Amino acid sequence: MNTLTHFDAHGQAHMVDVAAKPATHRVAVATGRIEMQPATLALIESGTAKKGDVLGIARIAGIQAAKKTSDLIPLCHPLALTRVALGFALAEAGSVPQVVCTATVETVGPTGVEMEALTAVQVALLTIYDMCKAVDRGMRINDVHVLEKHGGKSGSWVAE
Secondary structure: OOOOOOEOOOOOEOOOOOOOOOOEEEEEEEEEEEEOOHHHHHHHHHOOOOOOOHHHHHHHHHHHHHHOHHHHOOOOOOOOEEEEEEEEEEEEEOOEEEEEEEEEEEEEEOOOOHHHHHHHHHHHHHHHHHHHOOOOOOOEEEEEEEEEEEOOOOOOEEOO
């Protein structure tokens, strides 16, 4: 595919018509990370952050965000999601303490769920920032991207 689907023949933005596309099981997995100071990671890991369970709240925020993607991204279709799952890994990769978030989103429908997975990751990471900013304003959200997608006419795609 070498055309942008969200523009018509006159270059005007429009919502893609998916009415003729068959409903298939679709899955997308996205990931991203937030880097922080070692003390911030320790707070998250111990569960003693002042605002509460950072990862628990971030998980709920990510799920909520996936369900609201079409409200945030103008040309996204509202979808009936069948599954949204977020996982977190705490790591000190080299000398950079970080939390890695991975979101898996599924639906049975005529269009994919990549945007929902990306939105879930971004909002979950923003929630971690919000909950920890009092102790670490220098946190950085990085490397948010789709890892894989499955379903639909284009089949499966996995990042290299």
